[in-house]
Amino acid sequence: MANFEDLSDDILYLILHCFHDQRLSALHSFRLVSKQLSAFADSVLYRVVVLEDQGEKREQATYRFIERLLDPTDILRSHVRSLHVKSFYGDDQSACMNVQLLAACLRSIEKLHAFSWGSEIPLPDDLLHALHRHHPDAQLCLSSRQFDQAALASSQLHRLSVSIPCFDLINPVSVAPFEQLRQILTNDSNIRRLSMDVHIDAEAHALPQGTYAARSTPDTIQLRLEPTDRLPSLEELVIKPHTYYFAREHCTRLYQCMDWTKLKRLKLGTSNSVAFLLTFTGKLPHLEHLDFSFHFKPEAYSPYFDRDRLVSCCDFMTSLNMLTVLIVRCDAIDLSNIFWHLLATTHGKRLQQLSLRSCFDALEAPSYRLSIRGFLTAFQNLTRLEVDFPTWNGPCYNFQGTPYSLYSVPPLSRNSPYVYESHTAKRAVTLSIHQQTRTLRNSATMGFLCRPTRNLCQRIPASSIQSASLQHPILALGTPFGALLRKRHISLSSYQQGGV
Numbered sequence: 335m336a337n338f339e340d341l342s343d344d345i346l347y348l349i350l351h352c353f354h355d356q357r358l359s360a361l362h363s364f365r366l367v368s369k370q371l372s373a374f375a376d377s378v379l380y381r382v383v384v385l386e387d388q389g390e391k392r393e394q395a396t397y398r399f400i401e402r403l404l405d406p407t408d409i410l411r412s413h414v415r416s417l418h419v420k421s422f423y424g425d426d427q428s429a430c431m432n433v434q435l436l437a438a439c440l441r442s443i444e445k446l447h448a449f450s451w452g453s454e455i456p457l458p459d460d461l462l463h464a465l466h467r468h469h470p471d472a473q474l475c476l477s478s479r480q481f482d483q484a485a486l487a488s489s490q491l492h493r494l495s496v497s498i499p500c501f502d503l504i505n506p507v508s509v510a511p512f513e514q515l516r517q518i519l520t521n522d523s524n525i526r527r528l529s530m531d532v533h534i535d536a537e538a539h540a541l542p543q544g545t546y547a548a549r550s551t552p553d554t555i556q557l558r559l560e561p562t563d564r565l566p567s568l569e570e571l572v573i574k575p576h577t578y579y580f581a582r583e584h585c586t587r588l589y590q591c592m593d594w595t596k597l598k599r600l601k602l603g604t605s606n607s608v609a610f611l612l613t614f615t616g617k618l619p620h621l622e623h624l625d626f627s628f629h630f631k632p633e634a635y636s637p638y639f640d641r642d643r644l645v646s647c648c649d650f651m652t653s654l655n656m657l658t659v660l661i662v663r664c665d666a667i668d669l670s671n672i673f674w675h676l677l678a679t680t681h682g683k684r685l686q687q688l689s690l691r692s693c694f695d696a697l698e699a700p701s702y703r704l705s706i707r708g709f710l711t712a713f714q715n716l717t718r719l720e721v722d723f724p725t726w727n728g729p730c731y732n733f734q735g736t737p738y739s740l741y742s743v744p745p746l747s748r749n750s751p752y753v754y755e756s757h758t759a760k761r762a763v764t765l766s767i768h769q770q771t772r773t774l775r776n777s778a779t780m781g782f783l784c785r786p787t788r789n790l791c792q793r794i795p796a797s798s799i800q801s802a803s804l805q806h807p808i809l810a811l812g813t814p815f816g817a818l819l820r821k822r823h824i825s826l827s828s829y830q831q832g833g834v
Contacts, residue, residue, distance in 0.1 A: 346374055380413040385431060386420045393430040400431060403439045411442050418450040433458045440464040448492070450475040456482040465490065479533065486518050493527035494518075495572075499535030500555065512557050520563045527599075529572035530557065554579040565592040570599040576627075578604045585613035594618055601625035601661075611650040621654050625661040627693045644673045651677055658686045661720075663693040669704040678712035685713050689720035 341349075353360045364375040383399055386392040402410045417439065425432040437460045440449070446469040451457045457476065462485060465472060473492035476485055479499065485491065498512055519525065532555055556579045559565075588610075594617055602610065607626060628644060651673070660681065667674070667690070688710075710719070 343374060346371075350378070376409070377413045380410055382416040382418065383414050384418045384420050385422075385436075387423055387428045387430055388421045397430040400435055400439060403442050404435070406442075412444045414443050415446065416448040416450070417443065417446060418452065420450075420452045422453040422455065424455055433460050437461055437464045441468050443469070446472045448473045448475060450477070450493075451485070452477040454479060456480060457485040459484060462488065475527075477529075481514050481518070489524055491523070491525055493529075493570075494525050495529035495531075497531040497533045498555075500532045512555075516557060516559065516563065519565050523566045525566045526568060527570040528566075528568055529570075529574065530578075531574040556581075556584060559584075559587045559591050561587065561590070563591045567593040567596045569596055571597060572599075572601040572603075574601070574603040576603055580604060580607050580610045582609045582613065585609045589613055589617065595620060597621055599623040603627060608647060611647045615650040616653040618654065620656055622656050623659040624654065624657060625663070627663040629665055629693055644671055648673050648676045652680045654681075657681055658684060660685055660687070661689040661691065663691045665693050667703070667706065669706065669709050674709060678709060682712035683714055685716060687718045687720075688713055688716055689722065691720070691722040 350357060350360060361375040361379050364371040366372075383403075385396045385399060387396065399410075402408045403414070419436065422428060422431065422436075436458075440446070440461065441464055449465055449469070449472055451461075451474075456478075465474065466488070470490070472490060474485070474488055474490040475493035475495075476482070476491065477495040479497045481496070486494070496515060498515065515530070519528070555575050555577050594614065597618055598620055600618070600621055600623070602625070604627065606629070611626075660677075669675075713719075
């Protein structure tokens with residue numbers, strides 16, 4: 335009779351994928367079955383090792399990881415494929431690691447695929463040398479607010495996440511840091527994943543001015559390009575600044591300076607990306623993951639969409655023939671707009687993950703017009719649905735300390751395919767509902783918040799959704815809602831502070 339030990343690792347990975355929220359506990363259970371399954375579980379558990387120098391528990395875990403990696407009798411070194419140094423403050427200030435130990439870890443790992451450096455200090459030369467010598471094929475991933483010239487010149491640099499210092503995030507005085515980034519990207523770079531952001535720096539005004547010849551739009555947050563520039567062929571592009579200036583001329587130059595046929599993941603944090611979407615309609619044939627924002631309500635600090643501009647973006651959405659993941663961040667959803675209708679009809683049978691979230695860090699939930707339940711029924715092959723709408727405008731309104739608006743996630747329709755149709759029972763579907771609350775003063779408010787989600791749970795048959803990830807301080811394991819989920823044979827993970 336066949337058992338787990340007779341299955342290949344590929345089959346075990348497929349089985350593990352079905353556990354979703356129980357993935358960690360399932361791996362620990364595998365370790366108790368046999369030596370063969372224990373080796374498989376260890377190879378998954380320790381495939382990515384994160385070293386942190388922040389917090390007592392993280393420091394202890396980091397110390398233990400380093401100790402095991404430097405032990406020649408420990409097989410951990412054969413399992414690690416990605417090593418991530420998330421925080422490091424230097425040899426003098428670090429409590430659990432130093433450059434010498436980190437370099438020794440790099441030398442001890444047998445087959446490293448990626449090395450990530452997320453510290454604010456530049457990547458030490460000893461670590462860069464150890465990476466080049468012992469893992470010449472490994473990908474280097476940098477995340478920093480500084481331009482480390484030695485690391486940026488590495489031929490192994492695969493991913494760059496950089497934050498540009500600006501004296502004023504809305505009307506920056508200096509564009510010199512963007513000029514440095516432009517030079518890095520155009521110097522025969524092997525970067526395939528790029529993330530750009532900005533942060534306030536009081537000393538940024540002292541930086542020298544940029545050398546961009548034709549400054550037709552001065553004092554804007556923008557990567558300024560020359561007609562002769564050539565950017566690397568990116569697979570992922572993230573532009574986080576909310577005030578990034580997508581002028582039509584700038585978008586045209588972006589298209590001319592790069593091969594966009596290889597782009598698979600795109601995130602636009604700006605609230606007005608109309609010019610970008612119009613320019614790149616039909617020009618992103620392999621885009622699979624799209625994360626974009628739009629802002630309807632006019633604000634002094636941010637550009638915003640109007641109804642006609644959203645309609646003008648319909649051609650872009652319908653031109654994405656390989657889209658499987660869509661994240662929409664907004665402050666209002668008007669389902670009478672043809673944009674939403676075309677989104678549902680074009681990608682309803684293709685999307686695997688759909689996320690509706692509030693734009694930026696808004697504290698007020700997006701308002702919606704017409705039936706959002708009917709809109710969701712068009713997406714028949716979802717494996718993950720995320721509804722991340724804050725419920726309160728803030729801890730106080732007009733300085734009175736009481737909320738002026740309270741929203742809750744609507745229950746799904748009885749005709750929702752990914753909840754009720756029998757074919758969805760064959761796969762694990764994760765429903766993720768995230769509601770943020772500030773202060774709950776009485777049980778009446780609690781009951782108001784719980785009723786919509788409780789009604790949602792009552793409509794879900796046990797065979798449809800196998801796990802529910804609910805991050806809500808009220809919807810905890812000990813509440814009647816938690817008991818109802820257990821009665822429906824749905825696994826419920828405990829509440830954790832943070833995003834979905």
